[in-house]
Amino acid sequence: MSNDRETILTRVRDALAPLKERAPLPDWDTELAIMRRLVPAHEPWVLFCERLVAVNGLPLDSAAALAAWLREHQHLHGYCDPALWPRLAAHFGEGFTVETEYDRARVDDYQFGITAAAGAVAETGTLILDDRATTRRLAALTPWVHIAVLSRAAIFADLQQAVAAMGDDPNIIWCTGPSKTADVEGILIEGVHGPGIQIALLLG
Amino acid sequence: MKFQQIDQFAAHLRPSTRAAVYDGSKKGHEKRTQVLFDHYPDPDRLRQLAGEIKQHVIENLDTYLPAIEAKLKANGVIVHWAATAEAANEAVLAIMRARNATRMVKAKTMVSEETELAHFLEKNGVECMETDLGEFIVQIDHDHPSHIVKPIIHKNRRDIATSFEKNGLGAYNDDPQTITRRARDFLRKKYLVADVALTGANFLVAESGRLVLVTNEGNSRFCLAATRCHIAMVGIEKILPRDRDLGLLLNLLGRSGTGQQLTVYTEFITGPRAPAQPDGPDEMHVILVDNGRTDVLASDCRDILRCIRCGACLNVCPVYRQASGHAYRSVYPGPVGAVLSPLLMGKDFPEKADLPKASSLCGACNEVCPVDIPIPDLLLRLREKGKREHSAAAAAGTPPMGAWSLLASQPTAWKAALLGGRIINYLPTKMLPIPALRAWEGKRSLPAWRGGEFRHWLKGRARSPGAPPPTSGGQSPRPS
Incomplete structure (x- = not known):
């Protein structure tokens, strides 16, 4: 395979040798790629809510509202990040079964999964998850309802800021609404492999 | 008369297929235009910039390739190089064998379609499961994708329900919601028992070594949450210089491909999972694949290597809409495929030299291209190449010019x-x-x-200078 390396690099050099000059790398103004009509029209959480709704996500701003929504929709069995559970438990009450250990042998038992978001992007209604903030990648993905817990200070106004702030976490994922497909006749269906319902919960 | 192959194919298309392709591509195009122009005051400037960035990369691959290799290694990624499709497939198999792995889940890779990896692995005893809903349906149907981002644009729900029934995925039901739920249940079992995930890459950033994958369904995320080993097959042209360039390209990709501001899941991977994270690969490989790309780089059509595989040129193309993707006999259909597919054939170029003629040169593909590839110019260059190489495929349907x-x-x-x-x-x-x-x-x-009238008129003029030109039959003269 080291042979293939030399083969490819030699071919590349040979292919480029006849070029008299090479295209320069343009600098560009990130302002060009910001939806300025929206940003910063509002306070980041307000804009985030508006944009999340636009991609069929659901913003909630209290643990009580979350518990009420889950009860109303009969999603009573789920997983919660053990670090977050103490802040939520008081609102859940009777009828709920919430596990703080996730068992991958029982992925379909969890109707909801509550994990921490590393941040959010207001401009696009995007939740940012990463390996350090998310207790388990699977817990944020396999349940029908995913709840990402977000703090106000972690919301970026626009996508360009979020790109600039990407650190060295080995796995960052931006989630913009629930999992979806339009493969069958262009008809939108939500909840393909990931959550069918994406909730952002503002806590602090 | 002898028609071009693409015309012959289009002539025999089922009416329902033609309608599905036409409606699907038209809808995709309309959404794109609306979203781009609604969100940005000057989307054309964004396309030009993105084009300049990618052109810079391909004209400097001699420095970017060693740079990305070094960065990936520093991030703990094992780097492989594959000059050919066979070498790429062998590299994947070697990794599987070293792990005693027999099950693979696959997401978001067109390079592996080029190398026919799934077929190769199955022959070698590896189960290789497509996880994108469309690709999965293509796989169980032993079919081929017919669109870059909508692989089953040529099928309707009845076709799909029939093949689900045939493949033991439940009794006939053509409700799209039911189809999707059945695939969800079936595939999650596959992810959870697979040892290796194979993906491609939408972008690979030289500055950080970030490999970027976008999906709407979340299938690549599931692959990378459930398995222990991640292999990415990446074409050597997928590089971007800086992280900040993602802020431009990601915005263009979603809008151009599916009319979304952003694809639902955008995943940035720099290496194996974090130590405290229980889910995901602890081993990551990147295979840098040439498979004909350096031939394209050496040609006067190297601009096509800017392509980010969004499918916008397919959606807008009047020929694609009538002929569908399979008419192009290639992994890459539509205008981009008409340029790229014959070039990727290398010395067998003449076999697909008819594809550059499958265009009216209307220029719509260039207008919608998020990296501003001058596709009509490239098509003309390839038509000339086909002629020079005396390709029989390129000559089909062309009147003989001897007389x-x-x-x-x-x-x-x-x-x-x-x-x-x-x-x-x-x-x-x-x-x-x-x-x-x-x-x-x-x-x-x-x-x-009216042959000869112009000569007649010209002769008349020469005999009596200054006189008004003679007219014939009350009509103005036309050149013959």
Whole structure:
């Protein structure tokens, strides 16, 4: 395979040798790629809510509202990040079964999964998850309802800021609404492999 | 008459397939335009910038490739190089064997379609499961994708329900929601038992070594949450210089491909999972694949390597809409495929040299391209190449030019032909002497033949300078 390396690099050099000059790398103004009509029209959480709704996500701003929504929709069995559970438990009450250990042998038992978001992007209604903030990648993905817990200070106004702030976490994922497909006749269906319902919960 | 292969294919398309392709691509195009122009004051400037960035990368691959290799290694990624499709497939198999792995889940990779990896692995005892809903349906149907981002644009729900029933995925039910739920249940079992995930990459950033994957379904995320080993097959042209360039390219990709501001899941991977994270790969490989790309780089069509596989040019193309993706006999259909597919054939270029002719050169593909590739110019260059290489495929459906060249080089013969051509005005269509003309006349009406009138007029002018030009039959003179 080291042979293939030399083969490819030699071919590349040979292919480029006849070029008299090479295209320069343009600098560009990130302002060009910001939806300025929206940003910063509002306070980041307000804009985030508006944009999340636009991609069929659901913003909630209290643990009580979350518990009420889950009860109303009969999603009573789920997983919660053990670090977050103490802040939520008081609102859940009777009828709920919430596990703080996730068992991958029982992925379909969890109707909801509550994990921490590393941040959010207001401009696009995007939740940012990463390996350090998310207790388990699977817990944020396999349940029908995913709840990402977000703090106000972690919301970026626009996508360009979020790109600039990407650190060295080995796995960052931006989630913009629930999992979806339009493969069958262009008809939108939500909840393909990931959550069918994406909730952002503002806590602090 | 002998039609071009793409016309022959299109002529036999099922009406329902044609309708599905037409509706699907048209809808995709309309959404794109609306979203881009609604969100940005100057989207064309964004396309040009993105084009300049990618052109810079491909013209400097000699420095970017070693740079990305170094960065990936520093991030704990094992780097492989594959000059050919066979080498790429062998590299994947070697990794599987070293792990004693027999099950793979696969997401978001077109390079592996080029190398026919799934077929190769199955032959070698590895189960290789497509996880994108469309790709999964293509796989169980032993079919091929017909669109870059909508692989089953050519199928309707009844086709899908029938093949689900045939493959033991439940009784016939053509409700799209039911189809999707059944695939969800079936595939999550596959992810959870697979040892290796294979993906491609939308972008690979030289500055950080970030590999970027976008999906709407979340299938690549599931692959990277459930398995222990991640292999990415990446074409050598996928590099971006800086992280900040993602802020431009990601915005263009979602809008151009599916009319979304951003694809639902955008995943940035720099290496194996974090130590405290229980889910995901602890081993990551990147295979840098050439498979014909350096031939493209050496050609005068290297601009096509800017392509970010969004499918916008397919959606807008009048030929694609009528012919569907399979008509292109290639992994990459549509305008981009008409350029890229013949070039990726290397010395077998003449076999697909007809594809650059599958275009009216209307230029719509260039107008919508998020990296501003001058596709019509490239198509013209390839038409010339096909002619120079005497490709039989490229010549199909073209009238023979021998008689023309004889006439054009013999003034007497030319004059006689101009007069004699008048017979065309009296011939019924089916008796026209040239097959191409017959086919053309079958759908339209030729203007009346007026051969020789221009010469007649010019002669008249020369004899009496200053006099008004003679007219014939009350009509203004036309050049013959």
